[in-house]
Amino acid sequence: MTRPELPCASTFALALALAALVAGCAAPLPTTELPPTRVVANAPEFPDLRDYRGVIDCRFAASGLDQVKIAELARNAQMDFIVPGDRVKPGQSDFGVGGYTSEVLFIPGGSFEAGGGEIVAVNLHAPIDPGKSASDLIGAIHEQGALAIALGPANFRTPDDYALADAIGIYSQQQVWAEQSPRALFLRAIFFSADRFLGAIDQRPDRNLAAYDRLAAGARVTLLAGMGGAENMAVMGSRVGTFEQLFLFYSTHLIAAERTADALIDAIKHGHAYVSFDLMGYVNQFAFYAQTGSAKTMMGDEVQLAPGLALKAELPAAADRIALVLNGSEIASATNASTLEFAPTSAGAYRIEAFRSGRPWIFSNPVYVR
Numbered sequence: 001m002t003r004p005e006l007p008c009a010s011t012f013a014l015a016l017a018l019a020a021l022v023a024g025c026a027a028p029l030p031t032t033e034l035p036p037t038r039v040v041a042n043a044p045e046f047p048d049l050r051d052y053r054g055v056i057d058c059r060f061a062a063s064g065l066d067q068v069k070i071a072e073l074a075r076n077a078q079m080d081f082i083v084p085g086d087r088v089k090p091g092q093s094d095f096g097v098g099g100y101t102s103e104v105l106f107i108p109g110g111s112f113e114a115g116g117g118e119i120v121a122v123n124l125h126a127p128i129d130p131g132k133s134a135s136d137l138i139g140a141i142h143e144q145g146a147l148a149i150a151l152g153p154a155n156f157r158t159p160d161d162y163a164l165a166d167a168i169g170i171y172s173q174q175q176v177w178a179e180q181s182p183r184a185l186f187l188r189a190i191f192f193s194a195d196r197f198l199g200a201i202d203q204r205p206d207r208n209l210a211a212y213d214r215l216a217a218g219a220r221v222t223l224l225a226g227m228g229g230a231e232n233m234a235v236m237g238s239r240v241g242t243f244e245q246l247f248l249f250y251s252t253h254l255i256a257a258e259r260t261a262d263a264l265i266d267a268i269k270h271g272h273a274y275v276s277f278d279l280m281g282y283v284n285q286f287a288f289y290a291q292t293g294s295a296k297t298m299m300g301d302e303v304q305l306a307p308g309l310a311l312k313a314e315l316p317a318a319a320d321r322i323a324l325v326l327n328g329s330e331i332a333s334a335t336n337a338s339t340l341e342f343a344p345t346s347a348g349a350y351r352i353e354a355f356r357s358g359r360p361w362i363f364s365n366p367v368y369v370r
Contacts, residue, residue: 030194033282038078044287053251057085057120057226071102077247083109095124115161120149134161151226154207167222170208174228189240202359213328216349222271250277271300271365280356287314288364299365313340319354
């Protein structure tokens, strides 16, 4: 990774002086609302399913940490699963040890650079030539029965490169970090607490969401988030952008009957998933679904437009704003609320965005009204 550009001498001297004044109130880890122990919650309105939280596209090879250490950090952050995402090399057949490590479920995976973007494979188990085009990579991943995630669709040269992906990664801290000024990152790391520093990269991914919405308007495709590698930026004797911090920053939730590789892969495939920025408030459960009479349809699934159909969102606590988005356009909202209900009058892909303090908190998968 390229070393950050250092500020000029005078700015740096001022930074040192001021940092000495604020060092006592700086915290190495972001503030969280993690409960004392991990309790996997039942999915609201779907009591036979449970809400598992974890990380997809965890690139830890360059950090010097092995799977055992990553599992320990993930367990401390109360993660249930990890999908590795280190860059795949020619002939490689090791994509992480599947199964449980220190109580965390690992599903083998890896990433490829292609078409100007990145493809992450979930449940990879055989070599794939990383020199293939993006569309050919997705085909090769599917031939193994694995899932393909197009990470950061706005970075691809053409939508055709990711049109057949199973899922779209709308956010990756590694991609957001890379778009920042190294000097600004360094100075923010000196003066900001971990909460404020990570909050500055908690940004609504406008271009990626627009690309996702265009795709979801015509086909069912899962929305989720990737992680990337730990930045480990050295700042005055400490590190910023560590896995310890990032695991407390945000997570992808999968709604499944059990914590097994098959069940979680099925949840990804069907869009039974959402993204939470736990820095804005720990999320242990969330629901977005359609209801007609007593029948309920989970996010990721299809429902027929009919009289009495209602779309409902249930958050774990109040958001400053909840927005209902139809094919990329906001059509309804609620403020200072933990629920939203809407009666749709047209077909399309409906999804939820929730915000706190002007920053993203929760992104849901759509309910597809047909």
